[in-house]
Amino acid sequence: MDGRWQVEVDRSVCVGSGMCAGLAPWAFRLDTARQSHPAEPETDAAAPVLAAAESCPVEAITLRALGDGAAVFPPEDE
Numbered sequence: 001m002d003g004r005w006q007v008e009v010d011r012s013v014c015v016g017s018g019m020c021a022g023l024a025p026w027a028f029r030l031d032t033a034r035q036s037h038p039a040e041p042e043t044d045a046a047a048p049v050l051a052a053a054e055s056c057p058v059e060a061i062t063l064r065a066l067g068d069g070a071a072v073f074p075p076e077d078e
Contacts, residue, residue: 001045004066007038013060020052020061028052042066 007027009020016034020027027049028036043049045065053061053073063072070076 001047001050003045004042005045005049005072006041006064006066006069007043007049008041008062008064009036009038010060010062011035011037013058014056015058015060017057019055019057023052023055024048036060045072 009028014036016030016036018030018034018036020036021030024046027039027043027046029039030036050063050073053059053063059074061073064070065072
């Protein structure tokens with residue numbers, strides 16, 4: 001995987017499962033309320049970050065390609 005991604009977590013949807021922090025601990029943190037947030041708003045494209053987004057039980061994580069803003073996860077409907 002190449003490039004960089006913008007990472008967002010919808011905290012109104014996050015249930016604090018911790019899957020994201022377990023799969024990509026450098027990219028996601030849980031706060032004291034067990035709500036996830038990105039460690040940084042941008043990260044290198046990496047399989048564990050994508051796996052974290054895909055594993056979120058409530059799809060609270062959005063990944064977009066930096067530059068053109070193309071959806072990485074969830075994928076846009078075709």
